[in-house]
Amino acid sequence: METKQLRVNGKRLQSTLEDMAKIGATPNGGVQRLALSDEDKQARDLFVKWLRQIDLEVRIDEMGNIFGFRKGKDNDLPPVMSGSHIDSQPKGGRFDGILGVMGALEVMRVLHENKIETKRPMAVVVWTNEEGTRFAPAMQCSGVWADALDRDWIYGRTDINGLRFEDELMRIGYKGETPAQKSDVHAYYEYHIEQGPVLERKGITIGVPKGIVCLHWYDIYLEGEANQVGPTPMEGRHDALCAAAQMILKVNELPSRMGGNLVATVGELQNEPNSRNIIPDKVHFTVDLRSWDDELAIKAWELVKCDFEDIAKERGCPIRIEETWRVEHSPFDSKLVQNILDASDSLEYSSLHMVSGAGHDASYMNQIAPTAMIFVPSIGGRSHVEVEDTKWEDCEAGANVLLHSMLQSANE
Numbered sequence: 531m532e533t534k535q536l537r538v539n540g541k542r543l544q545s546t547l548e549d550m551a552k553i554g555a556t557p558n559g560g561v562q563r564l565a566l567s568d569e570d571k572q573a574r575d576l577f578v579k580w581l582r583q584i585d586l587e588v589r590i591d592e593m594g595n596i597f598g599f600r601k602g603k604d605n606d607l608p609p610v611m612s613g614s615h616i617d618s619q620p621k622g623g624r625f626d627g628i629l630g631v632m633g634a635l636e637v638m639r640v641l642h643e644n645k646i647e648t649k650r651p652m653a654v655v656v657w658t659n660e661e662g663t664r665f666a667p668a669m670q671c672s673g674v675w676a677d678a679l680d681r682d683w684i685y686g687r688t689d690i691n692g693l694r695f696e697d698e699l700m701r702i703g704y705k706g707e708t709p710a711q712k713s714d715v716h717a718y719y720e721y722h723i724e725q726g727p728v729l730e731r732k733g734i735t736i737g738v739p740k741g742i743v744c745l746h747w748y749d750i751y752l753e754g755e756a757n758q759v760g761p762t763p764m765e766g767r768h769d770a771l772c773a774a775a776q777m778i779l780k781v782n783e784l785p786s787r788m789g790g791n792l793v794a795t796v797g798e799l800q801n802e803p804n805s806r807n808i809i810p811d812k813v814h815f816t817v818d819l820r821s822w823d824d825e826l827a828i829k830a831w832e833l834v835k836c837d838f839e840d841i842a843k844e845r846g847c848p849i850r851i852e853e854t855w856r857v858e859h860s861p862f863d864s865k866l867v868q869n870i871l872d873a874s875d876s877l878e879y880s881s882l883h884m885v886s887g888a889g890h891d892a893s894y895m896n897q898i899a900p901t902a903m904i905f906v907p908s909i910g911g912r913s914h915v916e917v918e919d920t921k922w923e924d925c926e927a928g929a930n931v932l933l934h935s936m937l938q939s940a941n942e
Contacts, residue, residue, distance in 0.1 A: 533937055534876075536640055540926035543636045547925070549576070550616075550632065551624040560916030561624050565617040565659035566594070566695070571702035573616045573628075577656060580635060584642040586654070590706030593671035593681070594658040594699050600638055602651040602940065608714035610648075610940040611899075612637065612932060613655030614722060614891065619663055623723075623918020625925075629906075630721040631656055633929040637936055648940035650716055657891045658704075664689045666816075667747050667855035672891035674710045676898050678857075681710060690800075715899035717866055717939035720892040721932045722903060723920050727911025728884060735927050736874045736881040737905030741861040742896075744827050745889045746819040749852040750777065750838065754845075756803065756811035771801055771810035773845040780837045781817055788830045792821040793887070822885060824858050860893045866902035866939070873934040879927050888913075904931050 553576070554561045554569035563569040574596060581588050586598035599609065614630025634654040641648070657675075662668030665687045673679035685696035699705045724730075729737050754770030784794040795818045802812035817834070821827040835851065842849035867883075874881040886903060895901045906928040909919040 533646060536644065536646070536933060536937075538636045538640055538926060538929040538933055540922065542639070543632060543925060543929055544922050546580070546632045546635065547624070547628065550628050554618065556621050556916055558916040559624065560621050560918065561618045562621055563616060563618040564620065564664045565661065566664070566698035566702055568702070570617055571704065574656070574702075574704060577616065577631065577635070581654070584639055586638060589708050590704060591675070591708040591710040592706055593674050593684070593710040594704040594706065595671050595675060595710060596656040598638065598654045600641065600652045602648045604649060605651050607650045608716040609651040609653045610717045610719075610936050611653040611655055611715050612719040612721065612936055613657065614720055615657050615660030617659055617661050619661055619914045621916050622661075622914055623912075623916065625723045625918055625920050626725065626913055627660060627722070629723055629920070629925060629928075633721040633925070633932050636929050637933045640933060648937065649942070650940045652936065652940050658699075659695075660891055665695045668745075668889055669857070669891050669894055671710065672894040676712050676894040678894050678897060712898050715895070716942070717863075717936075718892065718895040718899050718901045719866065719932060719935055719939075720890055720895070720901070720903045721928055722890060722905060723913060723918070724905040724908045724911075725888045725913035726908065729882060729905065729907035730909060730911065732882060733880070734882040735879040735906065735924060736870070736931055737884050738867055738870045738874070738881055739862060739884055739886040739903045739905060740867065741822075741859060742886040742888075742890060742893050743820045743822050744824045744859040745855070745857045745893070746827055746831060747855040748817040748831070749854050750774070750815050750817065751850040751852070752813040752842065753848045754809065754811040754813070757809045759807045759809055762809060767809055768846040769809050770813040770847050773841055773847040774799070774813040774815055776841045776845075777838050778815065780834055780841075784830050784834050787833065788826060791823055792819065792826055792830055794819050794830065794834075820887060822859050857889065857893050860896040860901075862892075862896060862902045863900035866900050866935070869935045869938050870902055870904055870931060873931045873938070877927070877930055877934065879931065902935075904928050904935070
């Protein structure tokens with residue numbers, strides 16, 4: 531068959547996405563499949579079943595990353611790979627991550643049923659714990675695979691209940707024996723929803739990022755002095771929550787102070803003892819900084835870190851700062867980006883060169899292999915929430931672009 535005529539089966543892609551959305555479904559149309567949860571295991575089991583139905587060789591490594599390999603004419607050549615993640619945010623969306631996995635699976639299904647033979651082998655991958663919600667930081671296991679994060683450090687990370695990553699990986703039966711270590715990859719494509727409003731606002735079907743912004747995560751721990759609120763005068767209090775509140779406002783002001791080209795967010799907050807009539811004596815909150823300019827992000831952090839230390843001293847609340855995670859901005863491979871643009875043009879889909887403000891496993895893959903991403907519009911620009919949505923015809927369009935981009939690379 532002439533490969534130029536190949537198209538994905540949009541109805542089948544929709545069906546697989548809907549089947550996955552039933553696993554961890556939330557009342558308002560989203561999903562909750564936290565990494566290494568029972569729901570994560572159920573989704574993994576279904577995915578592995580689908581891989582085997584089309585005769586892919588399944589490998590599971592020691593971080594729980596799942597690979598489905600399809601042979602090529604010359605299996606000594608490095609493969610063309612595509613994938614994303616199955617885990618979700620708490621009450622997250624039903625397209626984030628999983629669209630890239632199901633899109634890559636649909637590509638493999640089309641090639642299988644049409645008996646298409648490629649020069650190079652091909653692979654679909656599920657990376658463990660991309661979100662970093664239950665076990666921080668994000669993109670953990672693509673990071674280990676790319677030799678950017680330490681395996682044993684990740685194994686020892688704990689969730690809010692003190693459960694260890696490695697123990698939970700073993701509990702769900704996905705600690706494989708294959709070493710999680712990088713190998714040669716000819717090209718890596720990651721297909722994803724945009725997670726922002728740009729494509730929908732411009733009426734564009736395919737987004738083609740030039741790269742991903744840098745991501746910096748910090749954890750802030752404050753200690754105050756607990757006491758009964760009634761008899762304790764306002765003067766002289768060491769209220770850890772008040773100190774945190776001042777610091778959080780400093781984070782919110784940070785982008786404007788730096789002149790733009792930066793976003794800064796406090797997304798997580800724990801307060802102890804969390805009682806209405808006790809002065810808080812322990813607070814933990816997180817800071818997330820992102821920019822295309824690595825140096826700007828570092829300067830911004832140094833500025834706000836000084837603010838934090840001044841506030842802590844003023845409030846009499848000792849502070850401990852953990853610099854949890856930093857990933858530099860990731861410019862994508864120009865040849866692969868052009869492949870996506872060319873595929874979009876040949877399929878008569880409108881496209882836009884843009885930047886990804888969200889982090890993806892492609893950040894780590896970009897450190898070891900030619901990498902690029904394909905975006906499709908997010909309705910209302912909403913993501914990481916239950917109302918996250920993308921039109922089915924856009925899902926199909928992005929998968930068609932992925933199909934032809936991967937074929938281009940697989941026959942090189």
